[in-house]
């Protein structure tokens with residue numbers, strides 16, 4: 336394939352557009368930058384729809400375009416530039432158990448990506464997105480997920496009734512302590528917005544309300560999701576196999 340030398344190349348222009356949510360949504364595509372993310376996509380058997388690499392690097396697939404350093408730096412969203420960029424298909428699936436994490440108004444893409452990473456680490460079955468959340472396919476969320484975006488099923492949840500199993504609203508300082516409560520799969524852990532938390536009307540329709548006992552007012556949303564995932568999967572690993580929360 337011909338070497339791309341100009342940042343005004345039509346392919347690169349199209350690539351730059353994918354930094355905008357509406358353009359990502361229109362084409363159902365997103366961008367992943369850097370060797371680690373490209374490798375995570377390959378492990379998850381997610382083929383790149385197209386790819387761009389630093390000329391001469393040999394990175395990515397055989398069909399990746401070779402791009403001159405300046406032109407590649409011009410389309411990178413990383414301050415430090417990148418050596419390889421892939422474009423991938425967005426996948427949205429229904430929210431499923433046994434262990435779903437639902438986010439409501441979690442607007443920081445770094446938090447969204449971190450939650451995806453934790454969900455993968457603790458064997459959750461999906462991350463569902465309610466209103467007001469950052470796009471999990473935005474460049475910052477993709478980066479913070481450290482590749483979990485390719486492995487974790489993601490879902491839109493229009494209504495709480497879309498969420499599988501027992502719904503556990505995580506609230507700072509309210510409800511039962513999460514540690515030690517008997518939880519059974521399937522279940523959904525609900526995490527609220529960075530500032531407002533979960534709205535009352537959502538909490539009211541949850542089967543349970545739980546808090547992580549802490550000495551301060553609240554945890555960051557991603558921290559709370561991570562600790563809660565640790566707690567519920569730790570509990571499950573002591574339970575009989577038939578009642579484990581974690582997918583086997």
Ligand SMILES: C[S@@+](CC[C@H](N)C(=O)[O-])C[C@H]1O[C@@H](n2cnc3c(N)ncnc32)[C@H](O)[C@@H]1O
Nearest residue numbers: 505506507526527532533546547553554556559
């Ligand atoms: C930064 S907190 C929101 C704080 C908000 N001012 C409130 O009072 O809900 C973001 C989300 O993290 C979760 N969270 C934070 N600390 C928690 C804790 N100690 N126990 C359970 N969930 C917690 C909740 O779901 C919360 O909605």
